[in-house]
Amino acid sequence: MKTYDFDEIIDRAGTGSVKYDLRKELFGTDDVIPMWVADMDFRTPDFLVDAINKRMEDPIFGYTLREDAFYESVKAWMKKRHDWNIEKEWVTFSPGVVSALSMAILAMTKPGDNIVVQPPVYNPFYFVVEDNDRTLVRNPLILEDGRYRMDLDHLKSVINENTRMVIISNPHNPGGTVWTEAELGQLGKICVENDLLLLSDEIHSDLVARKFRHTPTASISEEIAQHTITCVAPSKTFNAAGLSTSAVIIPNTELMAKYKRTLNAVHVGFGNIFGNPALVAAYEHGEEWLEQLLDYIGKNISHAIGFIEKKIPQITAMEPEASYLLWLDCRKLGLSQEALCDFMVREARLGLNDGTMFGKEGTGFMRMNLACPLSVLKKALANLEAAVNKLQA
Ligand SMILES: Cc1ncc(COP(=O)(O)O)c(C=O)c1O
Numbered sequence: 001m002k003t004y005d006f007d008e009i010i011d012r013a014g015t016g017s018v019k020y021d022l023r024k025e026l027f028g029t030d031d032v033i034p035m036w037v038a039d040m041d042f043r044t045p046d047f048l049v050d051a052i053n054k055r056m057e058d059p060i061f062g063y064t065l066r067e068d069a070f071y072e073s074v075k076a077w078m079k080k081r082h083d084w085n086i087e088k089e090w091v092t093f094s095p096g097v098v099s100a101l102s103m104a105i106l107a108m109t110k111p112g113d114n115i116v117v118q119p120p121v122y123n124p125f126y127f128v129v130e131d132n133d134r135t136l137v138r139n140p141l142i143l144e145d146g147r148y149r150m151d152l153d154h155l156k157s158v159i160n161e162n163t164r165m166v167i168i169s170n171p172h173n174p175g176g177t178v179w180t181e182a183e184l185g186q187l188g189k190i191c192v193e194n195d196l197l198l199l200s201d202e203i204h205s206d207l208v209a210r211k212f213r214h215t216p217t218a219s220i221s222e223e224i225a226q227h228t229i230t231c232v233a234p235s236k237t238f239n240a241a242g243l244s245t246s247a248v249i250i251p252n253t254e255l256m257a258k259y260k261r262t263l264n265a266v267h268v269g270f271g272n273i274f275g276n277p278a279l280v281a282a283y284e285h286g287e288e289w290l291e292q293l294l295d296y297i298g299k300n301i302s303h304a305i306g307f308i309e310k311k312i313p314q315i316t317a318m319e320p321e322a323s324y325l326l327w328l329d330c331r332k333l334g335l336s337q338e339a340l341c342d343f344m345v346r347e348a349r350l351g352l353n354d355g356t357m358f359g360k361e362g363t364g365f366m367r368m369n370l371a372c373p374l375s376v377l378k379k380a381l382a383n384l385e386a387a388v389n390k391l392q393a
Contacts, residue, residue, distance in 0.1 A: 001288065002288070003292070004042075004045070004289055004292050004293070005043075006042050006292070006293065006296040006373065007373045007374065007375065008042075008043065008373065009373055009375070009376070010041060010043065012041065013030070017039075018037055018039070019034045019036065019037045019039055019041075020034055023351055026351070027345045027351050028345065029345065031349055032345055032349050032350055032351035033349065033350055033351060033372075033376060033379065033380045033383070034351040034369075035350060035351060035352055035368045035369040035370070035372065035380060036351050036352055036353045036367070036369060037353075037369070038173070038236060038323070038324075038325060038369060038371075039236075039239060039241055039371070040239040040324065040371035040372070041371060041372040041373065041376070042239055042293070042296075042371065043239075044238060044239045044240050045238055045239075045282075045286065045289045047281050047282075047285040047286070047289070048234075048238055048240060048278050048281050048282050048286075050281065051277040051278050051280065051281035052274045052277065052278055054277065055273060055274055055277050056274075061273055063270060064270065064273045064276075066093065066270070066271065066276050067276065067277075067280070068088075069280045069284075070091075070093075070247075070276055070279060070280055071088035071089075071091045072088055073279065073280045073283035073284055074086075074088075074091045074232070074247045074249070074279075074283060075087070075088045075091065076283065076284075077283040078216070078232075078249070080287070081205075081206060081287075082205065082214055082216050082219070083219075084216045084218075084219040085219075086249055086251070087251075089256075090249050090250055090251045090256070091247055091248070091249055092247070092248050092249075092250065092256065092259060092260060092263065093245075093246070093247065093248065093263070093269060093271055094231070094246045094247070094248050094263070094268075095244040095245065095246065095268050095271060095272075096233070096235075096241075096244055096246055097201055097203045097231040097232075097233050097235075097246050098124045098127075098128060099246075099268070100229075100231045100246060100248045101124070101125070101128045101167065101199055101201065101231065102128040102131075102132060103259060103262045103263060103266065104197075104199055104229050104248075104259060104262075105128055105129065105132050105134060105165070105199075106132060106262050107255075107258040107259050107261065107262035108164070108165065108197055108229075108255065108258055108259075109134055109164045109165055109197075110164075111132075111133040111134065112133070112134065112135060112162070113134050113135065113162055113163075113164040113165070114134070114135045114137045114160070114162040114163040114164065115129045115134045115135065115136060115137065115163075115164060115165045115166070115167060116137045116138075116139050116155065116158065116159075116163065116165070116166040116167070116196075117129065117136060117137070117138065117139070117166075117167050118138075118139050118140065118141050118150060118166075118167075118168060118169075119138055119139075119140050119141065119358065119359030119360070119361045119362075120140075120141065120174060120175070120355065120358035120359040120361040120362040120365070121141075121169055121172070121173070121174075121358055121359060122169050122173045122174070122201070122358065123357050123358055123359075125167050125169070125201075126359075128167075129167075135162070137158050137163065138158075138359070139151060139154055139155045139158060139166075140154070140359075140361050141172075141175070141177075141361070143175075146316075146318055146319065147175075147177060147318070147321075148172060148175040148177045149177075149183070150179070150183055150186075150187060152186055152187060152190060155187070155190060156190060159190070159194050159196070163194065163196060164196060164197060165196055165197045165198070165199060166187070166191060166196055166197075166198050166199070167199040167201065168187070168198070168199070168200055168201065168217070169201050169204070170184065170200050170201065170202050170205065170214075170215075170216075170217055171202075171204045171205060171207075171208060171214065171321065171322035171323060172322075173204060173323065173325060174325055174327050174353070174355070174358050174362070174365075174367045175318060175320075175327050176318065176319070176320025176321050176322055176323055176325060176326075176327060177321055177322075178208055178209075178212040178213070178214060178215075178321040178322045179215065179217075180215065181215040181220060184215055184217050184220055184224075185220050185221070185224075187217075188217060188220055188221065188223075188224035188227070188228070189224075191224070191227050191228075192223045192224060192227055195227075196227065197227055197228075197229065197255070198217060198224070198227050198228045198229070199228075199229050199231070200216070200217035200218065200228055200229070200230045200231070201231050202214070202216060202217070202230055202231060202232050203231060203232065203233050203235065203236050203246075204236055204322050204323040205232065205322070206236070206237040206290060207236065207237060207293075207294070207297070207322050207323045207324065208321065208322040209294070209297075209298060209301070209320065209321055209322060210294065210298060211321070212321045212322065214322070216230060217230065218230050218249065218251060225251040225252070226251060226252045227252070228251075229248060229249070229250050229255060229259070230248070230249040230250075231246060231247075231248055231249075232246065232247050232248075232249065233245070233246035233247065234278070234279050234282035234283060234286070236323070237282070237286070237290060237293075238278075238282045238286060238289070238290075239371075240275075240278060240282070243272065243274060243275040243278050243279075244271070244272060244275055245271055245272065245275025245276060245278065245279050247279070296374075297324045297370065297371060299374065300324070300370045300371075300372075300374060300377055301319070301320060301324070301326070301370060303374065303377065303378075303381075304317060304326055304368075304370055304377060304381060305317050305319055305326075307381045307385075308328075308381070311381075311385045312381075312384060312385050312388050314330075314332045314333055314388055314392070315328050315329065315330050315332070315333070315384075315388070316328070316329040316332070317329075324369060324370045324371040325367055325368070325369055325370070326367070326368040326369075326370055327355075327365060327367055328352075328355075328365060328366045328367070328368055329364065329365055330355075330364055330365060330366055331364035331365075333388070333391065337354065337355070337356055337363055337364070340354075340364070340366065341354050341366075343387065343391065344366060344387075347387035347390065347391065348380075348383045348384045348386075348387035348388075349383050350368070350380055350383060350384060352366040352367060352368050352369075353366065353367035353368075353369075354366065355367060368380075
């Protein structure tokens with residue numbers, strides 16, 4: 001068995017990396033440890049790079065059909081990682097998950113229709129609704145005992161004759177919540193009863209912590225499956241977002257036809273010739289690497305939570321049940337949001353996400369990306385501890 005090295009420090013500055021090379025623009029300085037956008041500082045695994053190298057051996061990069069293996073490997077991965085039986089005919093393509101959300105909105109709703117999101121949530125959910133001239137309806141999550149839960153009574157109260165769709169992050173970004181089968185079942189029931197489409201963004205689903213289990217929303221019942229569009233990708237799991245290759249799973253044939261019509265209309269259905277074999281390689285050979293990654297991320301999460309509890313009690317870290325994003329409740333520091341962001345950059349030298357990016361419900365919060373070597377994480381936490389101590393001195 002090969003052992004992968006997640007401790008390796010890789011200098012990504014100057015490579016065009018969004019995470020590193022946008023620091024000056026976003027934070028006003030390059031002198032911050034970048035712990036914001038959700039990509040990992042770990043090497044993209046060798047089996048994925050090998051698949052791309054193999055494709056390069058055929059030096060004609062013309063229009064290329066997506067091989068059957070693409071659909072088969074998505075199907076096999078859903079079965080082996082999530083115990084979800086899907087048909088390969090349910091699988092289609094999108095360059096990215098956000099573009100899939102946008103295409104689904106264009107395909108299945110009309111301008112002015114109401115679309116529900118659950119803040120605080122991954123901010124492009126707002127853009128895909130509002131920039132497509134649909135009406136955003138907020139159904140805020142409730143933070144209770146260190147975990148988010150859905151407010152389904154409130155959801156029922158905001159549904160009216162203009163409501164067409166609900167978009168969820170399953171698991172949730174930024175809270176890291178792994179929605180339970182019961183929660184998703186209740187949500188799905190409301191969607192079925194009101195004939196709403198459920199757009200389930202499951203991009204973080206492979207990164208569920210050992211103690212938890214991901215439930216694909218559409219796996220709960222046939223009725224829910226018929227109302228659900230699921231977006232998945234190897235991009236977060238295998239650190240390959242730059243390959244722009246994702247999969248969309250739509251069991252309902254009518255909805256599938258609508259989605260494909262829009263995919264054709266925007267003419268992005270071919271994807272790129274390197275992304276397709278990379279997805280196949282990831283889903284065919286990725287399990288061992290993923291297990292080792294989950295161990296590493298799990299240790300980083302435990303370290304960060306333990307350190308913050310002990311050394312920075314003024315900040316509360318929500319334990320992520322999935323993924324590598326730590327939602328930090330900084331309200332006890334007593335700073336305005338502007339001062340909090342400024343403090344993280346100038347005093348702690350950290351490039352984090354401002355919690356309000358995810359909605360006003362994120363006021364007083366910051367999001368920290370833990371997918372980095374432990375040595376980098378230790379340095380970041382030491383910076384934060386020193387800065388908080390200085391603030392309170
Ligand atoms: C919930 C969620 N959806 C989608 C994305 C991005 O997807 P893509 O880059 O494939 O558009 C992210 C990235 O952080 C995310 O957290």
